[in-house]
Amino acid sequence: MGLLVREVARLRFSVHFKLLAAFMLVAALVAVMGAMSLEIISTMSTQSEAMHHAHHRVTASRQAQHALAMQMSYTAMALILRDEATIGSILRENNRLNSGLAEIEDAAPPEEREIIQRIRTAQGEVMATVADVANLVRDGKIDEAMRLQLKEGYPLSQQVEGLVEQVVRIEEDSMARQREATARANRHAFYLMGGFVLASLLLALFLGFVTSWSFILPVREAQGFLGRIAKGDFSTTVTVDNRDEFGALAARMNNMSTELHRLYEEEREAARQLEALNSQLARASQAKSEFLANMSHELRTPMNAILGFTEMILDDIYGDVPPEVRGPIQDVRTCGQQLLLLINDVLDLSKIEAGRMELSLTDYSVQEVVETARTSLRSLAAEKGLDFTADVQVDIPLAYGDGKRITQCLTNLVGNALKFTKQGGVTIRARLEGERVVYSVTDTGIGIPNDQLDHIFGEFRQVDSSISREFGGTGLGLSITKTFVELHGGRIWVESEPGRGSTFHFAIPLRFAKATEAA
Protein backbone atom coordinates (compact mmCIF):
# COMPACT_ATOMS: atom_id res chain seq x y z
CA MET A 1 0.00 0.00 0.00
CA GLY A 2 2.79 2.37 0.98
CA LEU A 3 4.48 1.57 -2.29
CA LEU A 4 1.35 2.54 -4.21
CA VAL A 5 0.99 5.75 -2.23
CA ARG A 6 4.59 6.58 -3.14
CA GLU A 7 3.92 5.73 -6.79
CA VAL A 8 0.88 8.03 -6.85
CA ALA A 9 2.96 10.75 -5.20
CA ARG A 10 5.65 10.26 -7.85
CA LEU A 11 3.19 10.72 -10.72
CA ARG A 12 4.19 13.78 -12.65
CA PHE A 13 0.73 15.34 -12.56
CA SER A 14 -0.68 18.28 -10.66
CA VAL A 15 -2.69 17.77 -7.48
CA HIS A 16 -5.67 19.23 -9.30
CA PHE A 17 -5.37 16.64 -12.06
CA LYS A 18 -4.91 13.77 -9.61
CA LEU A 19 -7.96 14.75 -7.59
CA LEU A 20 -10.01 15.27 -10.73
CA ALA A 21 -8.89 11.92 -12.14
CA ALA A 22 -9.81 10.10 -8.93
CA PHE A 23 -13.24 11.73 -8.78
CA MET A 24 -13.83 11.13 -12.48
CA LEU A 25 -12.99 7.46 -12.07
CA VAL A 26 -15.44 7.12 -9.21
CA ALA A 27 -18.06 9.05 -11.18
CA ALA A 28 -17.49 6.73 -14.17
CA LEU A 29 -18.04 3.71 -11.93
CA VAL A 30 -21.34 5.20 -10.75
CA ALA A 31 -22.36 5.85 -14.35
CA VAL A 32 -21.53 2.27 -15.39
CA MET A 33 -23.44 1.03 -12.38
CA GLY A 34 -26.46 3.08 -13.48
CA ALA A 35 -26.26 1.71 -17.01
CA MET A 36 -26.02 -1.82 -15.67
CA SER A 37 -29.08 -1.27 -13.51
CA LEU A 38 -31.06 -0.05 -16.51
CA GLU A 39 -29.91 -3.07 -18.51
CA ILE A 40 -30.92 -5.45 -15.71
CA ILE A 41 -34.31 -3.77 -15.32
CA SER A 42 -34.91 -4.07 -19.03
CA THR A 43 -33.85 -7.75 -19.05
CA MET A 44 -36.11 -8.46 -16.09
CA SER A 45 -38.99 -6.77 -17.81
CA THR A 46 -38.42 -8.89 -20.95
CA GLN A 47 -38.25 -12.00 -18.79
CA SER A 48 -41.43 -11.04 -17.03
CA GLU A 49 -43.15 -10.44 -20.35
CA ALA A 50 -41.99 -13.82 -21.63
CA MET A 51 -43.29 -15.38 -18.42
CA HIS A 52 -46.58 -13.65 -18.87
CA HIS A 53 -46.72 -14.86 -22.46
CA ALA A 54 -45.94 -18.45 -21.43
CA HIS A 55 -48.62 -18.24 -18.79
CA HIS A 56 -51.11 -16.96 -21.35
CA ARG A 57 -50.28 -19.83 -23.70
CA VAL A 58 -50.75 -22.34 -20.91
CA THR A 59 -54.11 -20.75 -20.16
CA ALA A 60 -55.07 -20.86 -23.87
CA SER A 61 -54.03 -24.52 -24.17
CA ARG A 62 -56.03 -25.37 -21.06
CA GLN A 63 -58.97 -23.44 -22.44
CA ALA A 64 -58.74 -25.55 -25.59
CA GLN A 65 -58.59 -28.72 -23.46
CA HIS A 66 -61.55 -27.55 -21.45
CA ALA A 67 -63.52 -26.64 -24.61
CA LEU A 68 -62.82 -30.08 -26.01
CA ALA A 69 -64.09 -31.75 -22.84
CA MET A 70 -67.21 -29.56 -22.89
CA GLN A 71 -67.73 -30.32 -26.57
CA MET A 72 -67.63 -34.05 -25.84
CA SER A 73 -69.93 -33.54 -22.95
CA TYR A 74 -72.45 -31.46 -25.02
CA THR A 75 -72.34 -34.08 -27.77
CA ALA A 76 -73.35 -36.74 -25.24
CA MET A 77 -76.00 -34.39 -23.81
CA ALA A 78 -77.40 -33.73 -27.32
CA LEU A 79 -78.12 -37.50 -27.66
CA ILE A 80 -80.19 -37.36 -24.53
CA LEU A 81 -81.80 -33.91 -24.69
CA ARG A 82 -82.14 -33.82 -28.55
CA ASP A 83 -82.55 -29.99 -28.63
CA GLU A 84 -80.95 -27.36 -30.85
CA ALA A 85 -79.60 -25.35 -27.97
CA THR A 86 -77.31 -28.18 -26.86
CA ILE A 87 -76.24 -28.77 -30.45
CA GLY A 88 -75.45 -25.02 -30.63
CA SER A 89 -73.36 -25.38 -27.49
CA ILE A 90 -71.28 -28.08 -29.19
CA LEU A 91 -70.53 -25.64 -31.99
CA ARG A 92 -69.69 -22.89 -29.51
CA GLU A 93 -67.23 -25.18 -27.68
CA ASN A 94 -65.71 -26.11 -31.04
CA ASN A 95 -65.17 -22.42 -31.69
CA ARG A 96 -63.59 -21.97 -28.26
CA LEU A 97 -61.23 -24.90 -28.96
CA ASN A 98 -60.24 -23.39 -32.27
CA SER A 99 -59.69 -19.92 -30.87
CA GLY A 100 -57.56 -21.41 -28.04
CA LEU A 101 -55.44 -23.24 -30.59
CA ALA A 102 -55.23 -20.14 -32.78
CA GLU A 103 -53.75 -18.16 -29.86
CA ILE A 104 -50.99 -20.70 -29.42
CA GLU A 105 -50.30 -21.58 -33.00
CA ASP A 106 -48.60 -18.38 -34.24
CA ALA A 107 -45.68 -18.42 -31.83
CA ALA A 108 -45.50 -22.21 -31.52
CA PRO A 109 -42.40 -24.23 -32.37
CA PRO A 110 -42.71 -26.41 -35.55
CA GLU A 111 -43.38 -29.77 -33.82
CA GLU A 112 -46.16 -28.18 -31.75
CA ARG A 113 -47.55 -26.55 -34.83
CA GLU A 114 -47.61 -29.98 -36.47
CA ILE A 115 -49.55 -31.37 -33.49
CA ILE A 116 -51.97 -28.45 -33.72
CA GLN A 117 -52.33 -29.19 -37.43
CA ARG A 118 -53.17 -32.79 -36.61
CA ILE A 119 -55.65 -31.57 -33.92
CA ARG A 120 -57.31 -29.39 -36.58
CA THR A 121 -57.54 -32.27 -39.03
CA ALA A 122 -58.87 -34.66 -36.37
CA GLN A 123 -61.18 -31.96 -34.99
CA GLY A 124 -62.47 -31.42 -38.56
CA GLU A 125 -63.35 -35.09 -38.70
CA VAL A 126 -64.90 -34.93 -35.20
CA MET A 127 -67.05 -31.96 -36.25
CA ALA A 128 -68.09 -33.75 -39.47
CA THR A 129 -69.18 -36.71 -37.37
CA VAL A 130 -70.92 -34.36 -34.89
CA ALA A 131 -72.76 -32.74 -37.85
CA ASP A 132 -73.93 -36.21 -39.00
CA VAL A 133 -74.94 -37.12 -35.45
CA ALA A 134 -76.81 -33.82 -35.13
CA ASN A 135 -78.71 -34.41 -38.39
CA LEU A 136 -79.65 -37.95 -37.23
CA VAL A 137 -80.88 -36.51 -33.89
CA ARG A 138 -82.97 -33.87 -35.75
CA ASP A 139 -84.41 -36.68 -37.87
CA GLY A 140 -85.20 -38.59 -34.69
CA LYS A 141 -82.88 -41.40 -35.57
CA ILE A 142 -81.42 -41.52 -32.12
CA ASP A 143 -80.13 -45.07 -32.17
CA GLU A 144 -78.32 -44.45 -35.41
CA ALA A 145 -76.90 -41.25 -34.06
CA MET A 146 -75.73 -43.02 -30.93
CA ARG A 147 -74.08 -45.75 -32.92
CA LEU A 148 -72.30 -43.23 -35.12
CA GLN A 149 -71.12 -41.30 -32.13
CA LEU A 150 -69.81 -44.36 -30.32
CA LYS A 151 -68.26 -45.85 -33.42
CA GLU A 152 -66.63 -42.74 -34.93
CA GLY A 153 -67.23 -39.58 -32.87
CA TYR A 154 -65.95 -40.85 -29.54
CA PRO A 155 -62.66 -42.43 -30.72
CA LEU A 156 -61.93 -39.32 -32.81
CA SER A 157 -62.59 -37.13 -29.83
CA GLN A 158 -60.31 -39.22 -27.72
CA GLN A 159 -57.62 -38.88 -30.35
CA VAL A 160 -58.05 -35.08 -30.26
CA GLU A 161 -58.02 -35.15 -26.53
CA GLY A 162 -54.68 -36.94 -26.52
CA LEU A 163 -53.22 -34.41 -28.94
CA VAL A 164 -54.51 -31.42 -26.93
CA GLU A 165 -53.07 -33.05 -23.85
CA GLN A 166 -49.69 -33.07 -25.63
CA VAL A 167 -50.03 -29.36 -26.47
CA VAL A 168 -50.89 -28.52 -22.87
CA ARG A 169 -47.84 -30.44 -21.66
CA ILE A 170 -45.60 -28.69 -24.15
CA GLU A 171 -46.89 -25.30 -23.01
CA GLU A 172 -46.55 -26.18 -19.34
CA ASP A 173 -43.00 -27.42 -19.91
CA SER A 174 -42.24 -24.23 -21.78
CA MET A 175 -43.61 -22.17 -18.88
CA ALA A 176 -41.55 -24.15 -16.36
CA ARG A 177 -38.44 -23.58 -18.47
CA GLN A 178 -39.29 -19.90 -18.72
CA ARG A 179 -39.71 -19.67 -14.93
CA GLU A 180 -36.38 -21.30 -14.43
CA ALA A 181 -34.73 -19.00 -16.98
CA THR A 182 -36.20 -15.98 -15.24
CA ALA A 183 -34.97 -17.16 -11.86
CA ARG A 184 -31.54 -17.79 -13.36
CA ALA A 185 -31.50 -14.34 -14.95
CA ASN A 186 -32.48 -12.75 -11.63
CA ARG A 187 -29.75 -14.60 -9.78
CA HIS A 188 -27.24 -13.61 -12.39
CA ALA A 189 -28.29 -9.95 -12.23
CA PHE A 190 -28.07 -10.03 -8.43
CA TYR A 191 -24.54 -11.43 -8.39
CA LEU A 192 -23.35 -9.18 -11.19
CA MET A 193 -24.79 -6.07 -9.61
CA GLY A 194 -23.61 -7.00 -6.12
CA GLY A 195 -20.13 -7.80 -7.35
CA PHE A 196 -19.91 -4.60 -9.29
CA VAL A 197 -21.13 -2.47 -6.39
CA LEU A 198 -18.63 -4.14 -4.08
CA ALA A 199 -15.82 -3.67 -6.58
CA SER A 200 -16.76 -0.02 -7.13
CA LEU A 201 -16.89 0.58 -3.41
CA LEU A 202 -13.48 -0.99 -2.89
CA LEU A 203 -12.02 0.89 -5.84
CA ALA A 204 -13.42 4.22 -4.64
CA LEU A 205 -12.09 3.60 -1.11
CA PHE A 206 -8.75 2.52 -2.49
CA LEU A 207 -8.47 5.60 -4.72
CA GLY A 208 -9.49 7.85 -1.85
CA PHE A 209 -6.97 6.21 0.45
CA VAL A 210 -4.07 6.33 -1.97
CA THR A 211 -4.69 9.88 -3.20
CA SER A 212 -5.36 11.33 0.22
CA TRP A 213 -2.27 9.67 1.73
CA SER A 214 -0.19 10.87 -1.18
CA PHE A 215 -1.19 14.38 -0.04
CA ILE A 216 -1.22 13.81 3.71
CA LEU A 217 2.33 12.40 3.86
CA PRO A 218 4.03 15.48 2.37
CA VAL A 219 1.89 17.77 4.55
CA ARG A 220 3.00 15.82 7.63
CA GLU A 221 6.61 15.98 6.47
CA ALA A 222 6.27 19.73 5.98
CA GLN A 223 4.72 20.08 9.41
CA GLY A 224 7.63 18.28 11.05
CA PHE A 225 10.08 20.28 8.99
CA LEU A 226 8.52 23.62 9.97
CA GLY A 227 8.49 22.47 13.58
CA ARG A 228 12.23 21.80 13.45
CA ILE A 229 12.82 25.16 11.73
CA ALA A 230 10.77 26.88 14.42
CA LYS A 231 13.03 25.28 17.02
CA GLY A 232 16.05 26.78 15.27
CA ASP A 233 17.33 23.67 13.48
CA PHE A 234 18.21 25.25 10.14
CA SER A 235 20.19 22.26 8.89
CA THR A 236 16.98 20.23 8.47
CA THR A 237 15.52 19.30 5.08
CA VAL A 238 12.19 17.91 3.97
CA THR A 239 12.04 14.77 1.77
CA VAL A 240 8.87 13.99 -0.18
CA ASP A 241 8.36 11.68 -3.17
CA ASN A 242 5.75 13.95 -4.71
CA ARG A 243 6.36 15.41 -8.13
CA ASP A 244 3.27 17.63 -7.90
CA GLU A 245 2.67 20.94 -6.14
CA PHE A 246 3.70 19.32 -2.85
CA GLY A 247 7.01 18.36 -4.42
CA ALA A 248 7.49 21.96 -5.59
CA LEU A 249 6.53 23.21 -2.13
CA ALA A 250 9.06 20.88 -0.50
CA ALA A 251 11.77 22.09 -2.87
CA ARG A 252 10.92 25.69 -1.94
CA MET A 253 11.02 24.80 1.75
CA ASN A 254 14.43 23.22 1.32
CA ASN A 255 15.64 26.35 -0.46
CA MET A 256 14.27 28.39 2.41
CA SER A 257 15.99 26.12 4.92
CA THR A 258 19.30 26.38 3.08
CA GLU A 259 18.98 30.15 2.94
CA LEU A 260 18.03 30.34 6.62
CA HIS A 261 20.91 28.07 7.48
CA ARG A 262 23.29 30.27 5.50
CA LEU A 263 21.95 33.45 7.16
CA TYR A 264 22.11 31.77 10.55
CA GLU A 265 25.73 30.73 9.97
CA GLU A 266 26.59 34.22 8.79
CA GLU A 267 24.88 35.65 11.81
CA ARG A 268 26.72 33.27 14.10
CA GLU A 269 30.02 34.00 12.41
CA ALA A 270 29.33 37.73 12.82
CA ALA A 271 28.42 37.17 16.46
CA ARG A 272 31.62 35.15 16.96
CA GLN A 273 33.68 37.91 15.38
CA LEU A 274 31.87 40.47 17.48
CA GLU A 275 32.47 38.43 20.60
CA ALA A 276 36.15 38.03 19.77
CA LEU A 277 36.37 41.75 19.11
CA ASN A 278 34.53 42.40 22.33
CA SER A 279 36.86 40.31 24.44
CA GLN A 280 39.80 41.90 22.62
CA LEU A 281 38.41 45.31 23.52
CA ALA A 282 37.77 44.19 27.08
CA ARG A 283 41.36 42.94 27.33
CA ALA A 284 42.64 46.19 25.84
CA SER A 285 40.48 48.17 28.24
CA GLN A 286 41.68 46.07 31.17
CA ALA A 287 45.30 46.56 30.08
CA LYS A 288 44.70 50.28 29.80
CA SER A 289 43.18 50.43 33.27
CA GLU A 290 46.07 48.48 34.75
CA PHE A 291 48.52 50.70 32.96
CA LEU A 292 46.79 53.81 34.33
CA ALA A 293 46.77 52.40 37.85
CA ASN A 294 50.47 51.54 37.66
CA MET A 295 51.25 54.94 36.16
CA SER A 296 49.39 56.65 38.99
CA HIS A 297 51.45 54.70 41.48
CA GLU A 298 54.68 55.51 39.68
CA LEU A 299 53.69 59.20 39.55
CA ARG A 300 52.68 59.38 43.20
CA THR A 301 56.08 58.26 44.48
CA PRO A 302 58.01 61.28 43.08
CA MET A 303 54.99 63.53 43.83
CA ASN A 304 55.33 62.53 47.45
CA ALA A 305 58.94 63.68 47.42
CA ILE A 306 58.22 66.93 45.56
CA LEU A 307 55.34 67.97 47.82
CA GLY A 308 57.06 66.69 50.93
CA PHE A 309 60.28 68.61 50.29
CA THR A 310 58.48 71.85 49.33
CA GLU A 311 56.35 71.62 52.46
CA MET A 312 59.41 71.05 54.64
CA ILE A 313 61.29 73.91 52.95
CA LEU A 314 58.34 76.25 53.50
CA ASP A 315 58.11 75.00 57.12
CA ASP A 316 61.72 76.22 57.50
CA ILE A 317 63.02 72.75 58.35
CA TYR A 318 66.09 73.51 56.27
CA GLY A 319 66.52 76.95 57.87
CA ASP A 320 64.83 80.26 57.11
CA VAL A 321 63.75 80.63 53.48
CA PRO A 322 64.83 83.96 51.89
CA PRO A 323 61.71 86.01 51.06
CA GLU A 324 62.56 86.21 47.32
CA VAL A 325 62.75 82.37 47.10
CA ARG A 326 59.57 81.68 49.13
CA GLY A 327 57.31 82.89 46.25
CA PRO A 328 58.69 80.57 43.57
CA ILE A 329 58.69 77.66 46.04
CA GLN A 330 55.01 78.35 46.81
CA ASP A 331 54.40 78.23 43.03
CA VAL A 332 56.15 74.85 42.91
CA ARG A 333 53.81 73.63 45.66
CA THR A 334 50.66 74.99 43.93
CA CYS A 335 51.62 73.37 40.62
CA GLY A 336 52.57 70.17 42.42
CA GLN A 337 49.14 70.08 44.07
CA GLN A 338 47.42 70.68 40.71
CA LEU A 339 49.45 67.86 39.19
CA LEU A 340 48.42 65.62 42.07
CA LEU A 341 44.73 66.41 41.43
CA LEU A 342 45.18 65.38 37.81
CA ILE A 343 46.91 62.18 38.86
CA ASN A 344 44.06 61.48 41.28
CA ASP A 345 41.54 61.98 38.46
CA VAL A 346 43.41 59.54 36.26
CA LEU A 347 43.56 57.02 39.08
CA ASP A 348 39.84 57.44 39.81
CA LEU A 349 39.03 56.95 36.15
CA SER A 350 41.17 53.82 35.96
CA LYS A 351 39.39 52.44 38.99
CA ILE A 352 35.98 53.29 37.53
CA GLU A 353 36.88 51.62 34.24
CA ALA A 354 38.29 48.57 35.95
CA GLY A 355 35.01 48.32 37.87
CA ARG A 356 36.91 48.59 41.15
CA MET A 357 35.47 51.90 42.33
CA GLU A 358 33.77 51.38 45.66
CA LEU A 359 32.16 53.90 47.98
CA SER A 360 33.43 54.21 51.51
CA LEU A 361 30.19 54.73 53.45
CA THR A 362 30.00 56.83 56.63
CA ASP A 363 27.87 59.56 58.18
CA TYR A 364 28.89 63.00 56.95
CA SER A 365 27.71 66.58 57.15
CA VAL A 366 26.47 68.44 54.08
CA GLN A 367 27.60 71.70 55.65
CA GLU A 368 31.09 70.27 55.98
CA VAL A 369 31.14 69.12 52.35
CA VAL A 370 30.33 72.63 51.17
CA GLU A 371 32.76 74.20 53.60
CA THR A 372 35.63 71.90 52.52
CA ALA A 373 35.03 72.61 48.83
CA ARG A 374 34.86 76.32 49.55
CA THR A 375 38.00 76.38 51.67
CA SER A 376 40.09 74.49 49.14
CA LEU A 377 39.17 76.90 46.33
CA ARG A 378 38.82 80.16 48.19
CA SER A 379 42.34 81.29 47.29
CA LEU A 380 41.77 80.59 43.57
CA ALA A 381 38.57 82.72 43.59
CA ALA A 382 40.39 85.49 45.43
CA GLU A 383 43.27 85.41 42.92
CA LYS A 384 40.79 85.84 40.01
CA GLY A 385 38.88 88.56 41.88
CA LEU A 386 35.58 86.62 41.77
CA ASP A 387 32.71 86.72 44.25
CA PHE A 388 32.53 83.32 45.94
CA THR A 389 29.57 82.59 48.20
CA ALA A 390 27.93 79.55 49.73
CA ASP A 391 24.29 79.21 50.75
CA VAL A 392 23.49 76.02 52.69
CA GLN A 393 20.15 75.21 54.26
CA VAL A 394 20.99 75.11 57.97
CA ASP A 395 18.71 72.28 59.10
CA ILE A 396 19.90 69.50 56.80
CA PRO A 397 20.35 66.41 59.00
CA LEU A 398 23.43 64.18 58.99
CA ALA A 399 23.86 62.47 55.63
CA TYR A 400 25.05 58.91 54.94
CA GLY A 401 27.30 58.07 51.97
CA ASP A 402 30.87 58.64 50.77
CA GLY A 403 31.39 62.20 52.03
CA LYS A 404 34.89 62.45 50.56
CA ARG A 405 33.62 61.59 47.08
CA ILE A 406 30.69 64.02 47.38
CA THR A 407 33.19 66.69 48.40
CA GLN A 408 35.30 65.75 45.38
CA CYS A 409 32.23 66.13 43.12
CA LEU A 410 31.39 69.55 44.50
CA THR A 411 35.04 70.63 44.32
CA ASN A 412 35.19 69.50 40.69
CA LEU A 413 32.11 71.56 39.79
CA VAL A 414 33.24 74.60 41.71
CA GLY A 415 36.77 74.31 40.26
CA ASN A 416 35.30 74.20 36.74
CA ALA A 417 33.00 77.16 37.47
CA LEU A 418 35.94 79.25 38.70
CA LYS A 419 38.04 78.11 35.76
CA PHE A 420 35.49 79.18 33.16
CA THR A 421 34.48 82.48 34.82
CA LYS A 422 36.46 85.66 34.19
CA GLN A 423 34.23 88.11 36.01
CA GLY A 424 31.22 88.03 38.29
CA GLY A 425 31.16 85.14 40.70
CA VAL A 426 30.36 81.58 41.69
CA THR A 427 27.67 80.52 44.16
CA ILE A 428 27.30 77.14 45.90
CA ARG A 429 23.86 76.13 47.15
CA ALA A 430 22.72 73.07 49.05
CA ARG A 431 19.01 72.33 49.71
CA LEU A 432 17.10 69.39 51.11
CA GLU A 433 14.26 68.43 48.75
CA GLY A 434 12.31 65.53 50.15
CA GLU A 435 14.75 62.68 50.72
CA ARG A 436 17.37 64.21 48.45
CA VAL A 437 20.09 66.79 48.84
CA VAL A 438 20.41 69.05 45.81
CA TYR A 439 23.76 70.79 45.34
CA SER A 440 23.91 73.64 42.79
CA VAL A 441 26.91 75.55 41.48
CA THR A 442 26.06 78.72 39.56
CA ASP A 443 28.61 80.77 37.65
CA THR A 444 28.62 83.82 35.40
CA GLY A 445 31.10 82.28 32.98
CA ILE A 446 31.18 81.51 29.27
CA GLY A 447 28.26 79.02 29.38
CA ILE A 448 27.74 75.91 27.27
CA PRO A 449 26.09 75.79 23.80
CA ASN A 450 22.79 73.86 23.77
CA ASP A 451 24.07 71.16 21.43
CA GLN A 452 26.88 70.32 23.85
CA LEU A 453 24.71 69.96 26.97
CA ASP A 454 24.01 66.27 26.35
CA HIS A 455 27.57 65.01 26.13
CA ILE A 456 29.29 67.39 28.48
CA PHE A 457 29.37 64.54 31.03
CA GLY A 458 31.14 62.12 28.67
CA GLU A 459 34.81 61.24 29.20
CA PHE A 460 37.52 63.67 28.03
CA ARG A 461 34.87 66.21 27.05
CA GLN A 462 35.25 69.90 26.87
CA VAL A 463 33.16 72.14 24.71
CA ASP A 464 35.99 72.38 22.22
CA SER A 465 39.73 71.86 22.18
CA SER A 466 40.51 75.60 22.03
CA ILE A 467 38.90 75.88 25.46
CA SER A 468 41.26 73.31 26.93
CA ARG A 469 44.16 75.39 25.58
CA GLU A 470 42.78 78.54 27.20
CA PHE A 471 41.50 77.12 30.49
CA GLY A 472 43.46 73.88 30.91
CA GLY A 473 42.15 70.63 32.42
CA THR A 474 41.80 67.07 31.29
CA GLY A 475 38.04 67.02 30.98
CA LEU A 476 37.91 64.04 33.33
CA GLY A 477 36.30 65.90 36.22
CA LEU A 478 32.68 65.91 34.99
CA SER A 479 32.76 62.28 33.92
CA ILE A 480 34.13 61.23 37.33
CA THR A 481 31.64 63.46 39.13
CA LYS A 482 28.77 61.90 37.19
CA THR A 483 30.00 58.41 38.09
CA PHE A 484 30.15 59.20 41.82
CA VAL A 485 26.72 60.85 41.76
CA GLU A 486 25.26 57.80 40.03
CA LEU A 487 27.03 55.37 42.36
CA HIS A 488 25.11 57.16 45.13
CA GLY A 489 21.86 56.66 43.20
CA GLY A 490 21.74 60.34 42.27
CA ARG A 491 21.41 62.42 39.12
CA ILE A 492 23.44 65.29 37.63
CA TRP A 493 22.23 67.89 35.14
CA VAL A 494 23.10 71.33 33.83
CA GLU A 495 21.31 74.49 32.72
CA SER A 496 23.23 77.00 30.70
CA GLU A 497 23.02 80.04 28.52
CA PRO A 498 26.12 80.71 26.40
CA GLY A 499 27.74 84.00 27.39
CA ARG A 500 25.70 84.33 30.61
CA GLY A 501 26.76 81.34 32.68
CA SER A 502 25.81 77.85 33.77
CA THR A 503 24.28 76.10 36.75
CA PHE A 504 25.29 72.52 37.52
CA HIS A 505 23.01 70.56 39.84
CA PHE A 506 23.36 67.17 41.37
CA ALA A 507 20.85 65.47 43.61
CA ILE A 508 21.73 62.48 45.82
CA PRO A 509 19.77 60.63 48.48
CA LEU A 510 20.35 62.02 51.95
CA ARG A 511 20.78 58.46 53.21
CA PHE A 512 22.53 56.12 50.79
CA ALA A 513 20.79 52.80 50.37
CA LYS A 514 21.73 49.90 48.08
CA ALA A 515 18.32 49.97 46.43
CA THR A 516 18.73 53.55 45.24
CA GLU A 517 21.92 52.63 43.39
CA ALA A 518 20.06 51.43 40.41
CA ALA A 519 18.01 54.64 40.11
Added chain:
Amino acid sequence: MSQKKILLVEDNEFNRKIVHDLLARQPYDLMEAHDGEAGVEAARREKPNLIIMDVQLPKMSGLDATRRIRAEPETSKIPIIVVTSFALSGDDKKAMDAGASAYLAKPYSPRQLLEAIRKWMGDA
Protein backbone atom coordinates in the same frame (compact mmCIF):
# COMPACT_ATOMS: atom_id res chain seq x y z
CA MET B 1 68.95 57.40 78.33
CA SER B 2 69.16 56.40 74.67
CA GLN B 3 66.76 57.92 72.16
CA LYS B 4 63.69 56.12 70.89
CA LYS B 5 64.36 54.19 67.68
CA ILE B 6 62.35 54.43 64.46
CA LEU B 7 62.79 51.92 61.62
CA LEU B 8 61.94 53.22 58.13
CA VAL B 9 61.40 50.54 55.48
CA GLU B 10 61.32 52.37 52.13
CA ASP B 11 62.99 51.64 48.75
CA ASN B 12 62.84 55.14 47.25
CA GLU B 13 65.89 57.22 48.06
CA PHE B 14 64.08 60.58 48.07
CA ASN B 15 61.24 59.40 50.24
CA ARG B 16 63.81 58.06 52.70
CA LYS B 17 65.50 61.48 52.65
CA ILE B 18 62.20 63.26 53.43
CA VAL B 19 61.74 61.21 56.59
CA HIS B 20 65.42 61.58 57.43
CA ASP B 21 65.28 65.37 57.05
CA LEU B 22 61.94 65.57 58.85
CA LEU B 23 63.34 63.74 61.87
CA ALA B 24 66.78 65.36 61.78
CA ARG B 25 65.95 67.79 64.57
CA GLN B 26 63.61 65.40 66.38
CA PRO B 27 64.71 63.31 69.38
CA TYR B 28 64.56 60.01 67.52
CA ASP B 29 67.14 57.54 66.20
CA LEU B 30 66.31 56.70 62.57
CA MET B 31 67.47 53.49 60.94
CA GLU B 32 66.63 52.44 57.41
CA ALA B 33 65.94 49.25 55.48
CA HIS B 34 65.54 49.14 51.70
CA ASP B 35 63.34 46.09 51.21
CA GLY B 36 60.82 43.92 53.04
CA GLU B 37 63.22 41.15 54.07
CA ALA B 38 65.78 43.60 55.37
CA GLY B 39 62.94 45.37 57.21
CA VAL B 40 61.86 42.20 59.02
CA GLU B 41 65.50 41.42 59.83
CA ALA B 42 66.17 44.95 61.17
CA ALA B 43 63.01 44.88 63.29
CA ARG B 44 64.09 41.58 64.86
CA ARG B 45 67.63 42.84 65.46
CA GLU B 46 66.98 46.41 66.61
CA LYS B 47 63.51 46.11 68.20
CA PRO B 48 62.60 49.74 67.29
CA ASN B 49 59.89 51.71 69.09
CA LEU B 50 58.09 52.39 65.78
CA ILE B 51 58.19 51.16 62.20
CA ILE B 52 57.25 53.18 59.12
CA MET B 53 56.53 50.63 56.37
CA ASP B 54 56.08 51.33 52.64
CA VAL B 55 53.78 48.83 50.88
CA GLN B 56 55.41 48.55 47.44
CA LEU B 57 58.81 47.06 48.27
CA PRO B 58 61.24 44.74 46.46
CA LYS B 59 61.71 41.12 47.63
CA MET B 60 58.83 41.16 50.12
CA SER B 61 55.84 43.49 50.14
CA GLY B 62 55.28 45.83 53.07
CA LEU B 63 52.08 43.98 53.97
CA ASP B 64 53.88 40.61 54.15
CA ALA B 65 56.67 42.17 56.17
CA THR B 66 54.08 43.65 58.58
CA ARG B 67 52.51 40.21 59.02
CA ARG B 68 55.94 38.66 59.73
CA ILE B 69 56.76 41.26 62.32
CA ARG B 70 53.36 40.80 63.97
CA ALA B 71 53.86 37.02 63.99
CA GLU B 72 57.07 37.12 66.07
CA PRO B 73 56.48 37.52 69.79
CA GLU B 74 59.53 39.79 70.21
CA THR B 75 58.31 42.32 67.67
CA SER B 76 54.57 41.80 67.70
CA LYS B 77 53.80 44.85 69.85
CA ILE B 78 55.76 47.44 67.81
CA PRO B 79 53.48 50.10 66.27
CA ILE B 80 53.64 50.06 62.45
CA ILE B 81 52.55 52.97 60.22
CA VAL B 82 51.89 51.61 56.71
CA VAL B 83 52.36 53.98 53.76
CA THR B 84 51.09 53.20 50.27
CA SER B 85 51.11 55.00 46.94
CA PHE B 86 48.80 52.46 45.34
CA ALA B 87 45.66 54.09 46.69
CA LEU B 88 43.02 51.69 45.44
CA SER B 89 40.02 51.52 47.69
CA GLY B 90 40.34 48.71 50.18
CA ASP B 91 44.09 49.26 50.59
CA ASP B 92 43.56 50.78 54.03
CA LYS B 93 41.54 47.72 55.03
CA LYS B 94 44.26 45.39 53.71
CA ALA B 95 46.88 47.30 55.70
CA MET B 96 44.85 47.13 58.92
CA ASP B 97 44.14 43.42 58.30
CA ALA B 98 47.89 42.79 57.93
CA GLY B 99 48.36 44.30 61.40
CA ALA B 100 49.17 47.96 60.72
CA SER B 101 48.61 50.41 63.55
CA ALA B 102 47.93 53.29 61.16
CA TYR B 103 47.68 53.90 57.44
CA LEU B 104 48.91 56.85 55.35
CA ALA B 105 48.35 57.38 51.63
CA LYS B 106 51.04 58.92 49.48
CA PRO B 107 51.55 61.72 48.93
CA TYR B 108 51.39 62.46 52.60
CA SER B 109 52.19 65.74 54.20
CA PRO B 110 55.38 65.52 56.33
CA ARG B 111 53.48 67.37 59.03
CA GLN B 112 50.86 64.61 59.11
CA LEU B 113 53.55 61.95 59.30
CA LEU B 114 55.21 63.71 62.19
CA GLU B 115 51.89 63.96 64.00
CA ALA B 116 51.30 60.24 63.52
CA ILE B 117 54.81 59.40 64.74
CA ARG B 118 54.39 61.49 67.86
CA LYS B 119 51.01 59.99 68.55
CA TRP B 120 52.26 56.39 68.36
CA MET B 121 55.38 57.23 70.36
CA GLY B 122 53.23 58.66 73.08
CA ASP B 123 54.91 62.03 72.62
CA ALA B 124 51.96 64.00 71.30
